[in-house]
Amino acid sequence: MSCASDSTGLYNCRDFPSLFALPGYIQASRALMIAAIVFGTFGLAATLTGMKCSKIGGENYILKGRIAAIGGVFFLLQGLSTMIAISWYAANITQEFFDQFYPGTKYEIGEGLYIGWSSATLAICGGSCLLCACKFKTTDDKIPYRYQQSSRGHALSTVQTSQTVPSNYGRNAYV
Template identity: 70%
Template structure:
């Protein structure tokens, strides 16, 4: 709806005749927000599948980490789409508002834009945290999960213990 009031205090509102008759930046902002919703949904699904505590996707924790990192990429793309749409819309609103020769209805920045900026910031931070936490170059991924200490007295124990931990004590040092 578009509303206007006159000097007598009468408020007149009318519906837009067509969604396609709206300005181009409004249509582009709507398209970016729809893309943001779709990317956020894909990011949520990928993150839920990539969590180590979920049973979806099996026991391959390296693959699960990569899927969670893909969810982080989706969240970053969602934040960028939201930030672009909200900032572009706010720029056009302020440009029309401060233009003294603009003949149309002048809008002001409302609560929806602030919510959009906050959600875009949170999506960007969350996506970056997922990417940092789900790195593929982690040395602990090479160990079998869950890691168990080998038992005493086997050849595997002495070879593993000599490679991983320096042994500065003799056999009778603990007595």
């Protein structure tokens, strides 16, 4: 109880609002949403690390594919925990709303729940696409990027060799 007295000496007491005084499903929904935020953060970090265009991890595409797949798993976990939390909260809100004998405040389903369902669906779809797109290739299947030369490691020489290769293009043909 939270009590206060006025100048006449009368005490007014009311229930002390606490986070632990909330119903269990609200506390569980909050815990699931915090877990979803953590999963999403780890998924984002793993996905950015596992992208082929990132410099982290070098050119080991097998390792990068596995890291990106782990990011997809984290996004799936994020979507599932968000979907469970949002749906559980909405089910309880709906049950309390239609209960004629419920003495507390009756809430309605709002925009936040629809945004939560949309974000959970997008996270599940994105995680599944990321997980399916990661191919576990061998090192023989490594494909260089298009902007890289196929003869990596070989320096072009400016010294003219005695053998000339016939070409259909003259000096002025290159732009």
